[in-house]
């Protein structure tokens with residue numbers, strides 16, 4: 670297997686990014702540093718990335734987790750905070766989260782050990798829609814709704830058109846459902862703040878056709894074959 674594919678199927682990076690990793694000299698095969706992009710990894714060799722052995726995974730696993738607030742989506746944390754991997758400890762395979770959810774956001778997060786699937790799902794060209802339910806401070810006026818639908822400036826970036834629906838208007842807060850296909854850092858919070866509504870609580874309720882449904886916080890379930898295929902645009 671070519672070295673860039675090997676790195677991708679191990680879930681380290683996309684094939685293109687894998688080339689950069691090879692060029693940087695972070696890969697060793699049987700103890701020898703490899704910087705040649707077309708290098709073919711002989712069967713049975715030991716490959717390391719930054720000193721750690723990496724192996725193409727055997728069985729592929731795909732899970733939907735309901736992340737509670739207070740867990741971070743990076744897999745290692747130097748400050749020793751709780752990560753989402755603490756919630757899936759009984760899965761043997763080395764899964765990792767697909768994309769991110771802020772520490773203070775709850776809801777649907779997909780984890781897998783299938784690097785190619787993860788890269789496909791996150792690639793902007795695939796436009797996978799994510800649905801969020803936001804509790805925001807104050808009134809959510811028609812004007813604000815129209816602005817969010819059209820696109821707002823979140824600090825030098827104009828968001829793409831979004832689907833927006835007011836679910837509940839209470840005297841002091843509003844509950845709004847918003848669907849976006851992008852994933853800029855803290856995008857939903859920034860979008861609401863751009864129209865004058867501070868987000869008090871944020872939950873992701875769906876990724877494409879995968880729904881949180883009745884999954885309890887801190888619990889996870891396996892994705893169905895149909896959900897996996899649909900997320901990859903194959904059905």
Ligand code: URA
Nearest residue numbers: 771774855856857858
């Ligand atoms: N938008 C946010 O602001 N936070 C998230 O965690 C996800 C989307």
